Amino acid sequence: MTKTGATTFFKATAFLLVAFPLIWLVIDSFFQIAIVTISQFELGALLLIGLLMYLSKSRWSRKFTAPMALLLVLAAIFVSIGYSSSEKVPGQPEEPVVGQMMALVYLIFGASFLLVRIRYPRFVVPVQYALQLILLVLIYMAGEWAYGIPVEHSILYSSSRSIFGVILMILATVACIAVLPSVGLSTLWHGSKPGNVISRTLMSVLVILAIVLGYVLSRVLDLQLLAPNMALLIFGFSILTCCFIVVTVVAYFLNQAYDDRQKIEEQLTKSNEDLEAQVAARTAELERTVQLLKETNEAASIGYWQIDLDSQKVHWSDGTRKVFGWGDVPLPSFEKALEFNAAAQNAEKMRVLVRDAIDHGNSWEEELLIETREGEKRWVLITCKALNKDAKCKELRGTVQNIDDRKRAEIELTEEQQFLQLVIDNIPVNIYVKDLESRKTLVNKAELELLGVSDPAMVIGKNDYDLYPKSSADISRAEDLRIINDRQVMRGQETCLHLNNGDVRWFLSSKIPLIIKDNVKGILGVSVDITQRKLDEEKLTNYAVLEAKSKEMEELTYVTSHDLREPLLTIKNYTQAMVEDFGEQMNDDAIRYSEAIDRGVGRMEELIGGLLDYSRLSRPKAMRPADMNELVSEVLSDLQAQTEAVGAKIIVEDLPQEVWGYTVEIKMLWQNLVANALKFRSPERVPEITIGYKNQNGVPLYFVKDNGIGIPKESYLQVFVIFRQLHERGKYEGIGIGLAHCKKIAELHNGKIWVESELGSGSCFYFTLNS
Numbered sequence: 139m140t141k142t143g144a145t146t147f148f149k150a151t152a153f154l155l156v157a158f159p160l161i162w163l164v165i166d167s168f169f170q171i172a173i174v175t176i177s178q179f180e181l182g183a184l185l186l187i188g189l190l191m192y193l194s195k196s197r198w199s200r201k202f203t204a205p206m207a208l209l210l211v212l213a214a215i216f217v218s219i220g221y222s223s224s225e226k227v228p229g230q231p232e233e234p235v236v237g238q239m240m241a242l243v244y245l246i247f248g249a250s251f252l253l254v255r256i257r258y259p260r261f262v263v264p265v266q267y268a269l270q271l272i273l274l275v276l277i278y279m280a281g282e283w284a285y286g287i288p289v290e291h292s293i294l295y296s297s298s299r300s301i302f303g304v305i306l307m308i309l310a311t312v313a314c315i316a317v318l319p320s321v322g323l324s325t326l327w328h329g330s331k332p333g334n335v336i337s338r339t340l341m342s343v344l345v346i347l348a349i350v351l352g353y354v355l356s357r358v359l360d361l362q363l364l365a366p367n368m369a370l371l372i373f374g375f376s377i378l379t380c381c382f383i384v385v386t387v388v389a390y391f392l393n394q395a396y397d398d399r400q401k402i403e404e405q406l407t408k409s410n411e412d413l414e415a416q417v418a419a420r421t422a423e424l425e426r427t428v429q430l431l432k433e434t435n436e437a438a439s440i441g442y443w444q445i446d447l448d449s450q451k452v453h454w455s456d457g458t459r460k461v462f463g464w465g466d467v468p469l470p471s472f473e474k475a476l477e478f479n480a481a482a483q484n485a486e487k488m489r490v491l492v493r494d495a496i497d498h499g500n501s502w503e504e505e506l507l508i509e510t511r512e513g514e515k516r517w518v519l520i521t522c523k524a525l526n527k528d529a530k531c532k533e534l535r536g537t538v539q540n541i542d543d544r545k546r547a548e549i550e551l552t553e554e555q556q557f558l559q560l561v562i563d564n565i566p567v568n569i570y571v572k573d574l575e576s577r578k579t580l581v582n583k584a585e586l587e588l589l590g591v592s593d594p595a596m597v598i599g600k601n602d603y604d605l606y607p608k609s610s611a612d613i614s615r616a617e618d619l620r621i622i623n624d625r626q627v628m629r630g631q632e633t634c635l636h637l638n639n640g641d642v643r644w645f646l647s648s649k650i651p652l653i654i655k656d657n658v659k660g661i662l663g664v665s666v667d668i669t670q671r672k673l674d675e676e677k678l679t680n681y682a683v684l685e686a687k688s689k690e691m692e693e694l695t696y697v698t699s700h701d702l703r704e705p706l707l708t709i710k711n712y713t714q715a716m717v718e719d720f721g722e723q724m725n726d727d728a729i730r731y732s733e734a735i736d737r738g739v740g741r742m743e744e745l746i747g748g749l750l751d752y753s754r755l756s757r758p759k760a761m762r763p764a765d766m767n768e769l770v771s772e773v774l775s776d777l778q779a780q781t782e783a784v785g786a787k788i789i790v791e792d793l794p795q796e797v798w799g800y801t802v803e804i805k806m807l808w809q810n811l812v813a814n815a816l817k818f819r820s821p822e823r824v825p826e827i828t829i830g831y832k833n834q835n836g837v838p839l840y841f842v843k844d845n846g847i848g849i850p851k852e853s854y855l856q857v858f859v860i861f862r863q864l865h866e867r868g869k870y871e872g873i874g875i876g877l878a879h880c881k882k883i884a885e886l887h888n889g890k891i892w893v894e895s896e897l898g899s900g901s902c903f904y905f906t907l908n909s
Contacts, residue, residue, distance in 0.1 A: 144316035148191065151313040155188025155306055179217055180303045183244045186210045187310055190248075210248030217241040243307065246272055250314070273311045279304050280349055344380065351376050439540030445475055446533050447496065461518055461540045463510030478520055478538075479508040491522070496531045499524040505545065517545035568645070568665040571652070576601045576618045579660065588667075590639065610636045617649060622658050625651050632668070644672045709735065764801040766793040766840075770829055773808045780816050784825055788812070791830030794838055799907055803883045808842075810876040811903050815844035820898075837906055845900040854893055880905070 159181040190206050246268050283301050359366065441457025450472040459465065462479050469475065480488040484506050494500050501523045508518050522536040562569045563583035571580035578597050589597060589605055602611035613633070621628060628649040635643045645665040652660040713735050717724070724732070770790060774781070781788060797804070812827060819825040828843040849857060860878035880903075884891040887907040895901035 144313075147316060148313040151309045152188050152191035155184050155310055156192065157188075158302070158306060159185040159188075179213070183210060183213065184303060184306055186213075187244075187247060187307075191310065191313065207248045211245055214241045214245035214248060217244075243272055243275065247307075247310070269311050269315050273308065273315065276304055276308045276311060277345060280308065281352060283353075344384065347380055351380075441538050442535075443475075443538060444533065444535040445472070448532060458538050461516075461538050462508070463512050463514060463516075465511070467511075478506070479510065481507045481509045481515060483507070492534075495522050495524045495534060499526045499531050505541065516540065517542045568663075568667065570663050572601075572618060572661045572663065574622060574658070574660060576615055576661075578605075584667075588637075588643070590637075605638075607636050607638060610634075618661055621649050621651050621661055625653065625658060627651070633665075642669075643667060644669045761799050762801060763796050763798050764804065765795050766797045766804075767795065769801065769805045770808055773805060773812060776809065777812055777816065780813070784816055784819060786816055786819070786825035786827060789826070789828045789830075791828070793829075793831055793840070797838075797907060799887050800883070803886060804907070807880050807883045807905070810880050811842040814876055814903075815842060815846060815901075818844075818846045818901075820845065820847050820900075834906075837908065839904055839906055841902055841904045843900065843902040848897040848899050849893060849895040849901050850897050851895075854895070857893065858891070 162181060186206055186209065190210070193206070250268055280301065283304070355372070439457065439461055441459070441461050442455040443458045444453040445451070452469050452472060452475040454462070454464065454469055464470075476489075476492050477485065478488055478492075487504075488506065491502050491504060495502060501521075503519070503521045505517060505519050508516055510516055517540075519539040519541045520536065521538075522534055524531045525533040525535065559582070565582065566584060568585045568588055569580075569582040570578055570585050573579055577599055578601070579599075581594055581597050586592060586594065586597065591597060597605065602614045605611075606614070617628060620626065628647065631647050633645050633647045635645060637643065644667070646668050647663065647665040649661050649663045651658045652662055713732055717729075717732055767790075770793060774788060774790070808829075812829070815827045816825065823845060826845045828841075830841060830843075832839040832841070858877050858881040860875055881891050884905045884907065889906040889908050891903065891905035893901055893903050
């Protein structure tokens, strides 16, 4: 019987013991029908036993088990004492022996529950034997009832008044024996052995058959249906039949067990054969694997090594000997083996790794340059695993692989990549490589400078949307997809790129698909920055327009100035003729008017002459080299009379010996500036003029400095406007065209001119000639 089955049987019996007394009381009290004759004490005892069995399986109510068991014991003792004193106990049978025996059964049952509740291990086995004794007594009682033994011949109990109580007690006893540990007779009921199965099957059947046969026989004799001899014959034959059934059942179970054993043996034999076949196949596969591993290690130049730190024994496989170039000579010593033939530059590093493995049990893997026994330098990959025991390293083991070819190829590839990166970094164009998702995988220095970063890691792996505004990224991505999908090359396409900092750059871009084994792997891009060229083109376009307009203006100025001279000359001639012919007849007003006309015509001639000179400056002519010192010397010689007249002091510093330009115009530039300094001198001090130059970023910066009257700051630009005079007409000679000539001459030489001055202290005119 299994544990689950015993528990179920136990609970069902407890329910029956509780339900039977209650049902009997209901029927007896309300319907006045005596179905079964049973004493009140027996009913109470059965109810108590049922409750005891039920409560013992409930965790929350186990604490009530001991008091109820004690109550049952006390009640049994009271009934037993009553029978011993031969006093009549209400509701009990009249036979004293029967009553005492029944009380003794309940007493032992209650004591058993009480002892088990105490949970003292020594009480469990005696309780089990006591329950088995009660079971035998109860079975005997049931037998006396079944065989109809008269009261005068009964040893224990022959009354039919409480046979149901006996049956219920048998069930209760069997249930209690089943849930307690197996001792005595109960050892035959537990387990899955053939004997246990036969015992469980036959014992209950034989007991029931014996009782039923006895009961039938006693009823037949009471009714005198058969003669006593015939009844005994039938009973004996029935016993023989029962024995035959027992033998048959036992034989069946034994044969079944034998058949099961045969099947198990056959299955075991087959399993052994299958296992041996699997082991053989596995062994063959393992041998092939070992051979393959050996061949693989040889092909990959891998060897195994082992060093026992306690015994200082060194073991190298053939592969390790081959990698270290050791041949068949004896292995190195323990100390040498721990150095792993490391080259001189790696010896200290190897000692640190080995010591770390021994002291701390750390495993490691290292690429190392070693020196073989023959003196050859070789790259190897060494792995080391420390085996610890009792918190101490006992053994080092690992592998060694010859990676010399791969390592040298990696070093060579790295050097080539570095060289390639160095080359593309020094090419003044933007070079980059993208993958299929337009992520940058390679960039050069020019590309990094465009993005305003210095570390390639800030660009590698990012796409155009990460690096540029969306408008530019959309255009670039569309180009990339067209190149990837159509496998077309984009050459020399002008592209406008907007940067995140707001700058706009123009590039002449080319992109080609990177095709490897007929698969597009990415895009190579080369972009030349043509921003300055675009700006220059725009300037040239504007300059061409301006130049055309300027040429038109110069031609118009020349023609207009030339055509104006003729009527002026006519006016001048007629005025002179009028004075000569009618001078004596003219009054003072007429003479004054004629003189005014003559002065106006003269000034008009000067203006027209200056205008013609200004327009002639733009006419094409050839540049030639000239010595700036000679030009200045000629200018000072031409202005010597004026210089001496005002007593001016002129200082000339060393000037560049050779300048490339229009010599006549350059001389005019110097002359106008010096003449201007002499003209606008201060009456309060002796005029002093300094002529020199400064080196400004490799470009000569010429200057003429004076201590004259100075120029107001707001007039710095007006002094270079043609015909613009800052003073009243007549105060200073001239028509206001000299500095305009200077500005025009500087611009003809791709230079510029400006003035720095302080009113009342003097001025300094600077100019550059970039011809």
